[in-house]
Amino acid sequence: MSTLEFNQLLLVNSDFLNPFAINLTRDKESAKDLVQETLYKAIANREKYINGTNIKAWLYTIMRNIFINDYRKKSKQHVIFDTTPNDFLLDFNQSAISNLAESKLRLKEIQTAVYHLPSIFKEPFLLYFDGYKYHEIAGILSEPLGTIKSRIHFARKLLKKQISRF
Structure with a gap:
């Protein structure tokens, strides 16, 4: 099919796109843009x-x-309306600046809490934290798998109680 034939086929069949576009967008101007974009992509x-x-x-x-x-693009954008009389759109892509000193203090507090765990809970928890799987930890410590799982669970519970403000 030649380009001319294809363009004529598009022109003949483009009128039915308007009602569908209005149905999707619920706005005449947005519908016109959508029809134009559709025809552009088709060409x-x-x-x-x-x-x-x-x-x-x-x-x-x-x-x-x-x-x-x-x-999908619009749902991911963070756009807010300014309430000034001109109603400008402001792009809200600001991010909070983290306080490194505060995060280091928290990390130090967490490390202290882990250090003060009873050794029966601390060893399996640290191995799990380092990335070992439950069955690997059970093999390393020569303990049953269920025991390792419960010790790690209790270690988490104790840490949660000690560090309650996070």
């Missing part, structure tokens, strides 16, 4: 259209995918 991907297939279904699919992708 840009003309070689992917198989001659003789349902062009309306192909265009519907393109439009639906564009709408879904735009919706």
Whole structure:
């Protein structure tokens, strides 16, 4: 199919896109943009259209995918409205600056709490914290698997009580 034939096929079948776009966006201006974007993508991907297939279904699919992708992008953006009379959009991509001194103090407190655990709980907990699996810890300490699991559980419980403000 030549480019001219494809463009004529698009023009003939583009009128049915408007109601579908309005149904998706619920806004006439957004619907016009969506139709324009759909036709642009259809022309840009003309070689992917198989001659003789349902062009309306192909265009519907393109439009639906564009709408879904735009919706996902917008849902991930943090945009707030400024309440000044001009109603400017402000991009809210600010991040909090962490206080390294505070986090180091917390880490030191956690390490102290782990150090003060009874050795029966501390050994399996530290091995688990280092990345060993339960069955590996059981082999290293020559203890049953259930015992290792319960000791790690009780170590977590004790740490949670000692460090309650986190």
